[in-house]
Amino acid sequence: MAQINICLKRIFTVFNIFFIVVGAVAIVLALWCQFFMDNRGGHNLEGRATQLFFLYMVGCITMMIAVLGAYGAHKESKVALIMFLVFMVFGSLLMLIIGIPAAIIYPQLKGIAEETFSGFVPLDKSEDVSNMAEAIQEKFHCCGLFSYKDWENIPDSCVCSQEEEKEGKCQTVENNTFMLQRKSVYTKTCFPTIMDYIQFISKISLAVSFTLAVLALLGMILSSIMIHQLYYPNRASIMVSVMPPKYKELHNYPAY
Structure with a gap:
């Protein structure tokens, strides 16, 4: 017997389907x-691998x-639902631990990056920095981080x-090493482009963190109710005893 x-089981199933999505x-x-x-040439941007992972x-x-x-609800398994509840508790705490500091830092992100x-x-x-900078410059047609x-x-x-x-995208400058050598270089600098990528990834991370935190909280509520029903299957029938005496007397009044 269920x-x-x-x-509640159907609501929880829909919730888990949405969770899967x-x-x-x-x-x-x-x-x-x-x-x-990668297609835009941002494969050398620092921190990308960690955020994507x-x-x-x-x-x-x-x-x-x-x-x-979903398995716990379908099979009415206490163990599976309790494991799910534990994961939801840890998951919500983890997402909040990640999301709240990230949201606080976000307005200061540009200053930190600069x-x-x-x-x-x-x-x-540095050879590594030079190679990274040149790859970005070739892809985005910019010169220098700030100048x-x-x-x-x-x-x-x-x-x-x-x-x-x-097209007016260039400026003529003197090479810092050879003062007599003049070059036509890009007016655009690379830092604004790099900053766009950093903010883009940060926004996605924030959206994912807080969305999962809200879903985890909802999952905690639903799984807690189902676990309660599994441990106290006849709880609903006990509710009759809390009716006021007069209504209880009418409720049990014998029919003639």
Whole structure:
């Protein structure tokens, strides 16, 4: 005999289906971000791998927990539902621990990024930084993080083509190393483009974190009710005893 209310079971099933969809969306977003950034030449941006790995893990774990919850409700398994409840508690706490500090830091993100990237200047003091900067410059047609002066020796990746010069995208500057050598380099700097990607990934991470936190809270409520029904299947019948005496007397009054 079923011990869980059928309507509650259906609501919980719909909830877990939606939970599975959210997990799948997180995985698709991670795949899309990886493809988009690789296609745009952002494969060298620092922190991308960690954030994408976070999205992949969140998506996979979310889907597995949702399957566990659906199984527990369908089979009316106390163990599965209790495991699901524990996961929801830890999941909601984890998402809030990640999401709240990230939301607080987000308005300061640009300042933090500026301070961090300023430490890379001059860009040609390190081979790794130089290679990363040149790859970004070639892809996005920009020069330097904040200015062409970020380079001690301006590389060819900063140099404009004749068509771009005609379009007004360039400026003529003197090479910092050879003062007599003049180059036509991109007026656009690279930091705004990099910042766009950082903010884009941060917004996705925030949206995923708080969405999962809300879903985890809802999952906690639903699973707690079902566990209660499994442990106290006849609880509803006890409610009759709390009726006022007069109504109870009428309720039990013998029919003639």
